[in-house]
Amino acid sequence: MxxxxxxxxxxxxxxxxxxxxxxxxxxxxxxxxxxxxxxxxxxxxxxxxxxxxxxxxxxxxxxxxxxxxxxxxxxxxxxxxxxxxxxxxxxxxxxxxxxxxxxxxxxxxxxxxxxxxxxxxxxxxxxxxxxxxxxxxxxxxxxxxxxxxxxxxxxxxxxxxxxxxxxxxxxxxxxxxxxxxxxxxxxxxxxxxxxxxxxxxxxxxxxxxxxxxxxxxxxxxxxxxxxxxxxxxxxxxxxxxxxxxxxxxxxxxxxxxxxxxxxxxxxxxxxxxxxxxxxxxxxxxxxxSAFGRAMEHVDRARVSRAVLPALRRMRAAGASEQSLRAVIASAAEGYAFPTNLDRDPPVDGLAPPSQADLLTEAVLLGQDDATFDAALTAHSAKRTT
Missing domain, CATH: 2.60.120.620 (q2cbj1_9rhob like domain)
Known part of the structure; x- marks a missing residue:
């Protein structure tokens, strides 16, 4: 053997x-x-x-x-x-x-x-x-x-x-x-x-x-x-x-x-x-490398805004945090880069918050649509050059 x-x-x-x-x-x-x-x-x-x-x-x-x-x-x-x-x-x-x-x-x-x-x-x-x-x-x-x-x-x-x-x-x-x-x-x-x-x-x-x-x-x-x-x-x-x-x-x-x-x-x-x-x-x-990119372009900010109410309803119905995070991983951009490091500097020398971090916070804190929308808009603006 x-x-x-x-x-x-x-x-x-x-x-x-x-x-x-x-x-x-x-x-x-x-x-x-x-x-x-x-x-x-x-x-x-x-x-x-x-x-x-x-x-x-x-x-x-x-x-x-x-x-x-x-x-x-x-x-x-x-x-x-x-x-x-x-x-x-x-x-x-x-x-x-x-x-x-x-x-x-x-x-x-x-x-x-x-x-x-x-x-x-x-x-x-x-x-x-x-x-x-x-x-x-x-x-x-x-x-x-x-x-x-x-x-x-x-x-x-x-x-x-x-x-x-x-x-x-x-x-x-x-x-x-x-x-x-x-x-x-x-x-x-x-x-x-x-x-x-x-x-x-x-x-x-x-x-x-x-x-x-x-x-x-x-x-x-x-x-x-x-x-x-x-x-x-x-x-x-x-x-x-x-x-x-x-x-x-x-x-x-x-x-x-x-x-x-x-x-x-x-x-x-x-x-x-x-x-x-x-x-x-x-x-x-x-x-x-050219290969570090997805096949399709997805407007993940738009998807995140759309699914936040559904995520709140899932959480209210008793969904586990693991289930919520699985949805967030599919909806939002989970990686902090690329970004504009002038406007979105590294935190303690590491990565700044990602879009998924914002959506997770919104779900776990029970933010309303307007609060999340403002945070996401500011987040997106930091990435423009």
Whole structure:
């Protein structure tokens, strides 16, 4: 009789062990697997010129392999060889930040103390409206497109957030990124194990350096190969894992025009800017697969308004909360994103309330139609740009 080891249906936060993480990440990155790369601190580092000379299909395959089975991080030297394009975009980004300051706006940030950074949410749209020619020249970059298509295939969607870590700005706590990385460990544990493995394939994280970033400016800290650790979304609040990250992370100094892309499941965090005069500015690219969308467009706000009276009647008739939540899951948008993070900032660094959260509250508190309608209208308005 043969036996097989089954993959657990659920990941238990209590079963996360630093020794298991250690077994995954304490390995050498084999240069033979990545013939176009130089291996620096375990990270695959490429020259943009070399990528442009290679066969595009073979280059994409190697980049995808580095992101999935390799260290999970791809650095590209000279991604923006034309500094004039980079400098024009940098000037536009700082103009957007000055406009925020002039308006008295303080922008919340993920995984960092508000105010230590300057952040421009939805910088992609804002750059297009402020300077369409610079936008077009910037996103015409063939290396950016090459990496995005290597990981996500065609029809990907780009979003962008400019982040400036000011002198003295402190490091972020180590974390994974969107999707499950923007949840508490308890929240992420609600998702089955196969979703933990699936979601990193739906997004790609990137950053373009808009200034030179020697180590004292605090470029991003990475834990290579950590995308392979199954429990990685469940340990962000664990001090033993934070201590391991602090001891074993790597950092890559960057020059203006370099780019770094990484699997969103790589455990990472921005470093402390220990300089007195450098505003460390990067354009953070969060790129999404075409597949992360439903087949039909549904006006879920309209559906939510329509079903609220029926939900109240169900509750009055003694329906269980589980039954009510099942209806709400079918009626309302249960996910907080995408949203306008200027108007709908993250709560404690995590996701803002969803449409389903509002409908649940309305049902459990017995809100009337007018009260819910006002809350839903305000919620929808926050998502417009």
């Amino acid at each position: 043969t036996s097989s080891v089954r993959t657990p249906a659920r990941l238990d936060p209590a079963s996360a062990r630093v020794d298991d993480l250690r077994a995954v990440v304490e390995r050498e990155t084999d240069p033979a697997d990545f013939p176009r790369a130089e291996i620096v601190s375990g990270v695959t580092v490429y020259q943009a010129a070399g990528l442009r000379l290679g066969d595009p299909a073979e280059v994409r395959d190697e980049l995808a392999r580095a992101l999935l089975d390799g260290p999970g991080i791809v650095a590209i030297r000279g991604a923006f060889g034309d500094r004039s394009v980079l400098d024009r975009a940098t000037e536009a980004f700082f103009a957007l930040i000055r406009a925020q300051h002039d308006a008295g706006i303080t922008i919340g940030d993920h995984f960092a103390r508000p105010g230590s950074n300057d952040r421009v949410w939805n910088a992609l749209e804002k750059l297009a409206l402020a300077d369409a020619d610079t936008f077009a020249a910037y996103y015409a970059n063939d290396v950016l497109a090459l990496v995005c298509e290597a990981w996500l295939g065609p029809a990907y969607q780009v979003t962008s957030q400019v982040n400036v870590v000011n002198p003295g700005g402190t490091a972020q706590s180590p974390h994974r990124d969107y999707h499950l990385g923007f949840m508490t460990p308890a929240g992420a544990a609600r998702w089955p194990a196969h979703q933990h493995a699936l979601t990193p394939a739906l997004t790609l994280q990137g950053a373009v350096a808009h200034c030179d970033m020697p180590l004292e400016t605090g470029p991003t800290l990475y834990l290579p190969h950590s995308q392979k650790y199954a429990h990685g979304y469940l340990v962000a609040e664990r001090e033993d894992f934070r201590a391991y990250f602090a001891e074993h992370h790597v950092q890559l100094p960057l020059q203006a025009g370099d780019a770094v892309f990484f699997n969103p499941a790589v455990i990472h965090g921005a470093g402390t800017n220990r300089t007195s005069d450098v505003k460390r500015i990067a354009n953070l690219l969060q790129v999404s």
